Amino acid sequence: MDALAPQLPSHKDILSRIFGYDSFRGDQEVIIRHVIDGGDALVLMPTGGGKSLCYQIPAMCRPGVAVIVSPLIALMQDQVTALKQLGVKAASLNSSLPYSEILATERAMRSGELEMIYVAPEKLLTENFLNLLDQCDLALFAIDEAHCVSQWGHDFRPEYLKLSLLKERFPWVPRIALTATADGPTRQDIKERLHLSDARAFVAGFDRPNIRYRIGLKAAPKKQLTDLLEREHSGQSGIIYCMSRNKVDEIAQSLCEKGFNALPYHAGLGKDIRFNNQDRFLKDDAVIMVATVAFGMGIDKPDVRFVIHLDLPKSLEAYYQETGRAGRDGLPAEAWMIYSMNDVARLYHMASQSDAPEAQKRIENRKLEALLGFCETTRCRRQVLLEYFDDNPIEPCGNCDTCLNPVESFDGTEAAQKALSTVYRTGQIFGSAHVIDILLGAKTERIEKLRHDQLSTFGIGTEYPKQEWRSIFRQLVALGLLKVDMEGHGSFQLGAECRPVLRGEKPVLLRRDPQKKTRAALREHYKKSFGPAATIDDPKDEALFQALRARRLELAKDQGVPPYVIFNDKTLLEMVMARPIDLSDMADIPGVGKRKLERYAGIFLEVINENRS
Ligand code: ADP
Numbered sequence: 001m002d003a004l005a006p007q008l009p010s011h012k013d014i015l016s017r018i019f020g021y022d023s024f025r026g027d028q029e030v031i032i033r034h035v036i037d038g039g040d041a042l043v044l045m046p047t048g049g050g051k052s053l054c055y056q057i058p059a060m061c062r063p064g065v066a067v068i069v070s071p072l073i074a075l076m077q078d079q080v081t082a083l084k085q086l087g088v089k090a091a092s093l094n095s096s097l098p099y100s101e102i103l104a105t106e107r108a109m110r111s112g113e114l115e116m117i118y119v120a121p122e123k124l125l126t127e128n129f130l131n132l133l134d135q136c137d138l139a140l141f142a143i144d145e146a147h148c149v150s151q152w153g154h155d156f157r158p159e160y161l162k163l164s165l166l167k168e169r170f171p172w173v174p175r176i177a178l179t180a181t182a183d184g185p186t187r188q189d190i191k192e193r194l195h196l197s198d199a200r201a202f203v204a205g206f207d208r209p210n211i212r213y214r215i216g217l218k219a220a221p222k223k224q225l226t227d228l229l230e231r232e233h234s235g236q237s238g239i240i241y242c243m244s245r246n247k248v249d250e251i252a253q254s255l256c257e258k259g260f261n262a263l264p265y266h267a268g269l270g271k272d273i274r275f276n277n278q279d280r281f282l283k284d285d286a287v288i289m290v291a292t293v294a295f296g297m298g299i300d301k302p303d304v305r306f307v308i309h310l311d312l313p314k315s316l317e318a319y320y321q322e323t324g325r326a327g328r329d330g331l332p333a334e335a336w337m338i339y340s341m342n343d344v345a346r347l348y349h350m351a352s353q354s355d356a357p358e359a360q361k362r363i364e365n366r367k368l369e370a371l372l373g374f375c376e377t378t379r380c381r382r383q384v385l386l387e388y389f390d391d392n393p394i395e396p397c398g399n400c401d402t403c404l405n406p407v408e409s410f411d412g413t414e415a416a417q418k419a420l421s422t423v424y425r426t427g428q429i430f431g432s433a434h435v436i437d438i439l440l441g442a443k444t445e446r447i448e449k450l451r452h453d454q455l456s457t458f459g460i461g462t463e464y465p466k467q468e469w470r471s472i473f474r475q476l477v478a479l480g481l482l483k484v485d486m487e488g489h490g491s492f493q494l495g496a497e498c499r500p501v502l503r504g505e506k507p508v509l510l511r512r513d514p515q516k517k518t519r520a521a522l523r524e525h526y527k528k529s530f531g532p533a534a535t536i537d538d539p540k541d542e543a544l545f546q547a548l549r550a551r552r553l554e555l556a557k558d559q560g561v562p563p564y565v566i567f568n569d570k571t572l573l574e575m576v577m578a579r580p581i582d583l584s585d586m587a588d589i590p591g592v593g594k595r596k597l598e599r600y601a602g603i604f605l606e607v608i609n610e611n612r613s
């Protein structure tokens with residue numbers, strides 16, 4: 001390199017000048033320095049942890065172009081748009097681009113003008129592209145969503161397997177693989193299949209402290225849903241997950257009728273509709289996406305304020321991943337779920353129908369049990385979740401429903417005995433409705449026909465109302481004392497653990513369904529945990545925040561980009577709290593880098609001045 005070549009900037013310099021942040025988070029700095037020095041890295045960090053900077057900053061600190069492999073075009077475009085807003089020379093290559101643009105990008109790669117190129121794995125692996133890389137100076141390879149290489153997890157992508165050739169063909173170029181998927185087998189697969197066994201592994205804790213977990217019972221789901229949206233999430237963006245396509249359509253429609261800005265997303269919709277709906281979710285404020293699990297992979301939107309499950313997810317892994325799409329900006333967000341015994345029965349039924357080998361089925365069953373145990377726990381949800389992922393133990397979090405509303409427990413030994421013996425006496429072929437009718441002594445047609453009013457347990461459970469019995473039965477399943485019949489009618493069978501309970505040798509502790517906590521108490525909690533910027537109380541602040549968001553939306557629409565690439569909510573909230581007066585105040589706001597200062601600070605200062613009182 002000649003002496004006149006520009007000196008490459010330092011990583012700290014880039015963090016503040018380009019990204020407008022003043023400190024690194026967690027392991028970011030160590031990772032960045034390791035990669036700048038030419039080391040390989042495997043980075044496991046939860047969603048929202050700040051993985052992108054781990055390769056974007058080294059990309060700018062090392063000479064040459066950085067190649068970033070990403071599985072989805074939408075994801076790449078989002079990243080490129082955001083980088084361009086920061087004044088970084090980045091581009092993506094995919095087959096949908098016009099030829100002239102492809103040529104220009106290739107030229108910029110060869111000349112060393114481009115800093116980052118985003119490509120899909122299938123494109124990267126073409127001989128043409130590899131030849132092009134031979135002609136370029138390469139800063140690094142970043143392999144995003146690296147769990148796609150593993151069949152163990154979700155989202156397996158066969159093309160990812162071939163990425164191992166990068167090491168053989170470009171052994172001198174550092175590689176950094178990143179994922180938010182935690183579990184051990186996936187991690188092992190990534191190491192082996194991408195030839196990263198010698199890479200340094202950086203494993204961050206998996207806690208997402210800004211997400212509040214709440215799980216409740218399904219009673220009147222539509223009403224529960226609209227109550228929640230109206231009371232706690234009005235004007236916010238979020239995702240609502242449903243089991244089936246039909247249900248997605250139904251919920252989206254019913255929300256629209258009630259005046260919400262809701263859109264459906266599932267694999268049964270045409271490609272254009274899906275693309276459009278996703279685009280509106282990214283680019284408009286306050287859109288609610290009602291979706292099957294087909295939606296979400298690669299959705300980088302940072303200001304998703306809630307993720308709702310109207311049906312149980314497949315496993316705790318899926319739950320963690322889906323809820324993880326909330327609150328990537330670090331501001332308070334909510335994961336809210338309601339479920340019923342029917343959901344549980346349906347999942348067991350699905351598991352029983354699969355053609356998977358026995359060993360696999362046993363794994364699936366264990367996963368279901370863990371999920372149900374999590375739903376029915378009387379402990380801190382976060383503790384249970386993190387324990388499942390073998391994360392470091394934590395204190396009760398104070399930000400989940402069981403912490404906010406400590407669950408009252410009671411000695412349920414007798415109730416359990418009554419329930420179990422009723423199941424036993426009726427031949428283990430009935431589900432909760434009929435068994436509860438017997439316990440309550442209801443004279444239903446079925447009971448009379450089967451002469452179940454003759455049973456010794458008929459009418460012995462009147463001390464609990466029906467609702468409470470449902471809860472007791474769910475908990476008995478969660479505790480392994482009852483099993484839900486695999487053949488799908490949801491009938492109960494006695495579990496292996498039930499003998500000592502029936503004999504009175506083992507007590508059973510059950511939870512009472514909790515009362516609601518007031519909103520004021522919740523807000524207090526938020527302030528304590530996230531500082532004053534976390535929630536807005538003052539109507540003047542709220543008005544300014546909304547005015548800033550409206551201005552941002554106009555700017556975004558003019559450019560056809562998502563609003564958050566201009567400034568994210570957190571940055572706007574910081575402006576609300578700081579009320580900057582001039583450009584130098586603005587430069588101190590986290591998230592305002594040099595380029596954005598030049599481009600946008602004046603415009604937002606104007607809004608702040610108009611709202612000064
Ligand atoms: P991930 O890819 O791990 O889900 P991102 O890279 O998208 O996370 O980062 C999540 C959010 O955190 C983004 O809005 C990003 O700008 C912000 N962020 C990342 N690093 C920092 C930092 N050091 N200081 C402040 N904000 C950061």
Ligand code: ZN
Nearest residue numbers: 380397400403
């Ligand atoms: Zn908790």
